[in-house]
Amino acid sequence: MDLSAISPTLLVASLMVAATPILLAAIGELVVEKSGVLNLGVEGMMITGAISGFAAAVLTGSPMIGFLCAALGGAALSVIFAIITQYFLSNQVATGLALTLFGLGLSAMLGQSYVGIKPPASVKLDLPLVSDIPVIGPILFSHDFTVYAALTLVTGVWWFLKYTRGGLILRAVGESHDAAHALGYKVVRVRILAIMFGGACAGLGGAALSLVRVPQWTEGMTAGAGWIALAIVVFASWKPARVLLGAYLFGGVAVLQLNLQAAGVSIPVEYLSMSPYLITIVVLVVMSANRSKSALNAPAALGRVFHASR
Amino acid sequence: MKLKSILAGAALAMTAATGTLAETTKVGFVYVGPVGDGGWTYEHDKGREAVVAAFGDKVETMYVESVPEGPDAERVMTDMALKGADLIFTTSFGYMDQTINVAAKFPNVKFEHATGYKQSDNVSVYSARFYEGRAVQGHIAGHMTKSNIVGYIGSFPIPEVIRGINAAYIHAKEVNPDVQFKIIWAYTWFDPTKEADAAKVLIEQGADVVLQHTDSTAPQAAAQAAGNVITFGQASDMAAYGPKPRVSSIIDNWGPYYIARTQAVMDGTWASTSTWDGIGAGMVGIGEITSAVPAGVKASAEALRDSLADGSYHTFTGPLNKQDGSVWLKAGETAADYGDEGLASMGFYLEGLDSEVPN
Known part of the structure; x- marks a missing residue:
């Protein structure tokens, strides 16, 4: 056992990269749930984004077009969910699950000819001098741009929800769609936009996986990342800053268990792989122990079908 | 009268069907990854293509990709056997028990399991060194x-x-x-x-x-x-x-081995064997x-390769100790393939490696 081989600096730097896909998907889902919609199709939208982005990047040779197409692909899939749940008033849980299964199958079909291909390298920040500063350099200034994009997005969502009129309307729709409707806000329109934003974020998360973190395409490569993103939103009690914390915690454990193995620590890896989920369960128990407090956090209209009867 | 002609027709159709079956040999392949993995499964699929190239119309191959190691593999193998496969290659270690189980249900179908160690009358094992x-x-x-x-x-x-x-x-x-x-x-x-x-x-x-x-x-x-x-x-x-x-x-x-085994099935000379070839035989x-x-x-690397190929040097030549310091091979001794401390069931690290083999 040689724990000194694990460099904390590199550990932090690599957990940021490892957490980026789930962070992107989770911040998108947070906005969707804040508008009162529960979309369980994150996994499906992520993997659709992963293959759309990968295919576009390979075909055009440009990772930026790849990311754009990934966002479009994820959003396109979410439109199906939006139409079915908002116009046909279907059950959101069942529709979301169907969307995940559909996305997994669709991506496997689209990706058949892309297995084993190398995608073009994406842009990495490499500032002379600044990137070489010990500790701070590797952690803050030498990442792929998706890491910064995800952080910017989290800040943006926090600001939007807290300080803008649009954010207030979105939250109102999520808390009480009847009241928001009575005030003259377009509930369905707000929700569709939120769902599409969530889809685009999930798609970007998928592309962060297939174009940056791996970078390669394989069938089912998201391997449950979408579900982790859903868990993180609840874990974070619908607060953007806590989503960041949750994503880094999950990413950190994933990276840490590999580091411990390489350093020769003989704890069975299964315990470490379990730990983030255990923490989620504990947090959920703690949250629901105090009903009044948890009711404050969760959007009141979450998962409820809205039908404008008047 | 009517029933008789139907029966006659059915019998005729059946002879025709078995007739075509006898002409083409059906070979099935069960893969653990996608054929485009660029590694393990890709090479097995190249072996399959070699079989097609060698026999042309006389063989019909089928394969299923990304089959998980576990109960699902049994379903895939059963399905292949029911579709009339004469020979089925199961190309991953984790299909071992499933191959033995399915083979017991289809005594007329020949099975070839890669990298395992369980044989039976209609299951051969093969691996490369x-x-x-x-x-x-x-x-x-x-x-x-x-x-x-x-x-x-x-x-x-x-x-x-x-x-x-x-x-x-x-x-x-x-x-x-x-x-x-x-x-x-x-x-x-x-x-x-x-x-x-x-x-x-x-x-x-x-x-x-x-x-x-x-x-x-x-x-x-x-x-x-x-x-x-x-x-x-x-x-x-x-x-x-x-x-x-x-x-x-x-x-x-894998190509030459797959061709030889398919040929054996065609000739009716197939028998359960255990093959373990290395650089010398061209399998590696x-x-x-x-x-x-x-x-x-x-x-020097090429010299090492050549000495392994012509058999003048064995990879595991003593003196070699196990991780705990106990003697595994004495000076000049080479490792046996089978037996308690043989290569086929090697479950220990050698001296100098500082981590532990997980359970």
Whole structure:
């Protein structure tokens, strides 16, 4: 056992990269749930984004077009969910699950000819001098741009929800769609936009996986990342800053268990792989122990079908 | 009258059907990964293509990709047998019990299980001595590493993988006594995400050589991104990543074996056998050693390869001790294939490796 081989600096730097896909998907889902919609199709939208982005990047040779197409692909899939749940008033849980299964199958079909291909390298920040500063350099200034994009997005969502009129309307729709409707806000329109934003974020998360973190395409490569993103939103009690914390915690454990193995620590890896989920369960128990407090956090209209009867 | 003619017609149709069946031999392949993995399954599929090329219309092949190691494999094999397969190759260690189970239900179908050790009347086993290739990799790795840290991505702690680690380690240590191996178990044969993460972690912990016993090219991509790291192609040449990071490779060559076994089924001479061939028989190939390796190292690596091929040197030649210091092989002794301490069931590390074999 040689724990000194694990460099904390590199550990932090690599957990940021490892957490980026789930962070992107989770911040998108947070906005969707804040508008009162529960979309369980994150996994499906992520993997659709992963293959759309990968295919576009390979075909055009440009990772930026790849990311754009990934966002479009994820959003396109979410439109199906939006139409079915908002116009046909279907059950959101069942529709979301169907969307995940559909996305997994669709991506496997689209990706058949892309297995084993190398995608073009994406842009990495490499500032002379600044990137070489010990500790701070590797952690803050030498990442792929998706890491910064995800952080910017989290800040943006926090600001939007807290300080803008649009954010207030979105939250109102999520808390009480009847009241928001009575005030003259377009509930369905707000929700569709939120769902599409969530889809685009999930798609970007998928592309962060297939174009940056791996970078390669394989069938089912998201391997449950979408579900982790859903868990993180609840874990974070619908607060953007806590989503960041949750994503880094999950990413950190994933990276840490590999580091411990390489350093020769003989704890069975299964315990470490379990730990983030255990923490989620504990947090959920703690949250629901105090009903009044948890009711404050969760959007009141979450998962409820809205039908404008008047 | 009517019934009679129907029966006659049915009988005729059946003779016609069995007639065509006898002409074409159906060969099934069960794959653990996608054929496009660029590694293990890709090479098995090249073996399948070799069978098609050799027999043309006389064979009909079928395959199923990405079959999980577990109960689902049994379903796939049963399905192939019901579709009339005469010979089925199950190409991963984890299909061992499933192959034996399904074979018991279809005594007329021949089965060939790769890298396992359970045989029966209609189940043959076959494998390649990949550890001979690992010896060559270890030799190059020992010479090339500057940090004296070699990273190793293992799949599952099974004898085949442990043999590979031991073979690579003793040959690296032979040329570089200070070399240290860091081992990460990915617990998968094919998961580019996990393999890439594992490679990155090894590189962060100082490894400048990464060996992999998993099937995707993701570790190669990670090494390329990191810069000054070398890797070896696994199961397939992975030449797209040469001349650096990929400096050489182990190439599995299944084609000749698959053709011979299909021929045996056609001739009716197929019998349950156990085949374990290495570099000498051509089942294991060493991919071109690229210009990133100094000429002297390349020459000694090729000499090692040739001595393994002609049988003048055995990968595991004593004196060799187990990790706990007890004697495994005395000076000059070579490892037996089978038996309690034989290679086929090797479950221990050799002296000098400082991690533990997981349970």
